[in-house]
Amino acid sequence: MRASEVRQAAQALFDNHNTPFGAFSLGSETHQTVTIPDAVRRCRWIAVDLEATAFGLFFVSPSMERSRLVPCFDSDYPGVSVASKFISGSNGEEMVRHARISTEPCWWADDGASGTEAMFDALEWVSRTAPLVPGSNGIAFPVHAERGQCGLVVFMGSAMRVTQEMLYEIHGRCFALFSAVARIRPGEAGRVRAISKRELECLKLTANGHTSEEIARLLKLSVHTANQYLTQTTQKLNAVNRMQAVAKALRMGLIE
Known part of the structure; x- marks a missing residue:
């Protein structure tokens, strides 16, 4: 099933009133005014239908240096769960590549729960993947939105x-949920300009409490160049100062 077909299925759900978003079109004003807390609540409803105990919505990062899954929210909102940290790390690299070219859902079974593997294996149009979180069972749905944005909605649980x-x-x-979230977070969901490796290094050192002088010494740069990298990163993240740039970069998973 192609991305366009899944989006059509999402529209049909809206038209038939069979979705917690209510009866409205994907392009309506109501659709555009969904808030993140509202999106979390609606994702939780989906998790309940699946009898999942954990969930998360992720964007494929805009960084050109290292593509990764960036958590937007999960079942620990407003915090970030340990599971999301696994998924946004090296465990999610293969899923980044998959999400960019396919909408086929992927599942894994790694907690030894009886019957889970057989249940997933009986489904059509799904494939098995390496566990995104060790010792868990789950299913990941690749999703796409306007402006080429893509991501993943993940659900986990033993039953x-x-x-x-x-x-x-x-x-x-x-798909409908991701489209709604992408509309209300355009700056963090795909419009961030590419940030270089050196710019991220400077920002990470700032996050660790280093001054411009210390950053310059550690990276063997002039203080002017270090400040220039930090200014460029702040502008690219649409932040008002370095500290806000650090906060945004941490939330987007660009630095750790």
Whole structure:
């Protein structure tokens, strides 16, 4: 099933009133005014339908230096769960590549729960992947939105219940959810200008409490050049100062 077909399925769900977003089109004003807390609540409703105990919505990062899955929110909102840290690390690199070229859902079973592997294996149009979180079971839905944005909606749990009919419906709801979130977070969901490796190094050292002089010494730069990198990064992140740039970069997963 192509991305356009899944988006059409999501639209059909709206038209038939079979979605927690209510009866409105993907391009309506109501759709554009969804808030992040509202999106978290709606993702939780999907998790309940799947009998999942954890969930997360991720964007593929705009960084050209290192593509990764950036957590937007998860079941620990407003905090970030340990599971999300695994997914946004090296565990999610293969899923980044998959999400960019396919909308096929991927599942894994790694906690030894009886019947879970057989349930997933019986589904059509899904494939198995390496565990995104060790010792867990889960399913990841690749999603796409306008302006070429893509990401992943992930659900995990030891007693999840997924049927073939549910698979398509849930994926349509995930597309709708991701589209809504992408509309209200355009600056952090794909419009950030490419940040260089050196700029990220300077920002990471700032996050660790280093001054411009210390950064220059550690990276063997002039103080002027270090300040220039930090100014450029602040502008690219649309931040008012370095500290806000650090906060945004941490939230987007550009630095750790």
